[in-house]
Amino acid sequence: MPDNILVSVAWPYANGPFHVGHVAGAYLPADIFARYQRLRGNRVLMVSGSDCHGTPITLAAEKEGISPQEVIQRYHPSFLKTFQTLGITFDLFTQTYTANHYRVTTDMFLRLLEHGYLIRQTMVGSYSESLGRFLPDRFVEGTCPNCGFPRARGDQCDNCGQLRDPQDLIAPRSTLDGAPVTFHDTEHYFIDLAKLEPALRAWLDGVDRGYWRANTLLFTRNWLREGLRARAITRDLEWGVPVPVDDPAFKDKRIYVWFDAVIGYFSASIEWAERSGAPDAWKEWWVCRPDGSAPARSYYFIGKDNIPFHTIIWPAILLGYGDLALPYDVPANEFLNLEGDKMSTSRNWALWAPEIEDRYQPDALRYYLAANAPETRDSNWSWADFVQRVNSELVATWGNLANRVLSITHRNYGVVPQPGDLADADRQLLAATGQTFQAVTELLDGVKLKAALTETLALAQAANQYLSEQEPWKMVKTDRARAATVLFVALRVVDTLKTLFSPFLPFSSQRLHELLGYQGILAPQPRIEDAIAFDGTPRTVLTGDYPVDTGAWAVSDLPPGQALQSPAPLFQKLDEALVAEELERLRAKVRA
């Protein structure tokens, strides 16, 4: 009986391209997990989309003198390109600027209102006289009343560290244009988190969450320990989902971005179902059974900056709505640094995906990002390390193993050779293969992707060892039957390794699948399709058919006699000179 698995991935702001940290922290881990689950025969729904609302989008639009829609149209396609190039297999990567999302968000809002979880409160907003609109506190600065620091931010003084409200600042002004800021009362809807807190605690404490990552759990508990307060979910903005109440006071307000963005997981699932011609199919991942149990396990792949939104606020929204499945796991990742320093968009210290995705093999990028993923703590992208690991691990240990075994076998036999009786060494390697397969399966189930990759590579090393000891290239001349047995064993291990590597390295695994004489798809790839945006204009989405082959995740049973294709290397070795070139490229961007 296959399980239903929901793979939810953080919604990126459509105000700039991806950098490698986004890929390593969310999209690649999610794809590896989704590919593995599909191979196991489970029914996977993997969704995300571009976050089209929020201040960053509005600001980017104003800065360039274009509309928010044009900002989205600039970056959304770049996300799709990156996913297609790197082979990220979304069932649907859509956007929040769609009629469906507006409808679902409206429905969520009204249902929470009806259930009594939304309340109206008046707050003081920072208002820019020059722009004629309200500003987020972080766009307000002024002189600190405590230490006299002239550039204290609205929420905290960077000089003396004191926390405060923007109203306390002397001569408050907008960081956008330096114009004066005044303060006005403004009424908003708040989600009553205090009212939802008991249900939230019951959910969190109801089962042993020991399988959650320690950091996620700790973070969530600390947030909860402080107690929850109502949180505003509307804003004085003109860009976003309208507040669905019949009240002129809310005509110029919108639902705030963090509320509608998390709803995207749900709305995208509904959009996927409609697109695939089975409009109710989303229910199999979302609607709880009559006994209250979840119909699917849902995993949320996000960065650590997003933890409270996925372990507290989104669950609270779901609880307030009722009858929908809460997160099963939130495998949050830490951050990826670049050459030892934190990536920074403003300093242009970042490795942008569009700048490298076409210059390296996708599996080389996937390998390094997976092997070096920030699973338990911040990790680091270094070009020297990238070249070294790709060359020694991916090319030399794994690629060369596959190539050497295929080369000897193809030249001497042409097909998978018929084995004779197995020797101890043969049985030992095959036993180790079974053990590794089991271990990797358990690690992937627990979303321990790095450890799974390490285990897999260790099996490739064991296979290289076996070949060194058995020396089949000598035996083909002296004992052809024994050489056939050794190569048969080696091929089965390579075939198993192909399966174990395929969630991580889909392109080369598919190729190897064919070299080994199989037909069909082991590692499917996504495609781009047309769709319609909220305003009726054309847009694109990423989707795909990822047919489930229930026998695919298994130790090899490669049959003797299967014809092998003429082998060729799977991976390109990298020239060490490119380390200096890439470093120079990075430095040039910072100077510019």
Place this chain on the structure above:
RNA sequence: GCCGGUGUAGCUCAGUGGUUAGAGCGAACGACUCAUAAUCGUUAGGUCACUGGUUCGAUCCCAGUCACCGGCACCA
């Protein structure tokens, strides 16, 4: 300032209250030559940030110090 995290071999990272703390890469030496000069073996290399405490025993638990990082709620 408050809360929290991290600090382990040259590099990137695992890990544990208990005999000699691990892996990969890098380094040195050797073997092999089927394979993209790839592979295999051997060796070298660490007061597990620092100080103190608990304990028969601490890299691991506790306290403090230093360094770096994150959160602190209209920032997602």
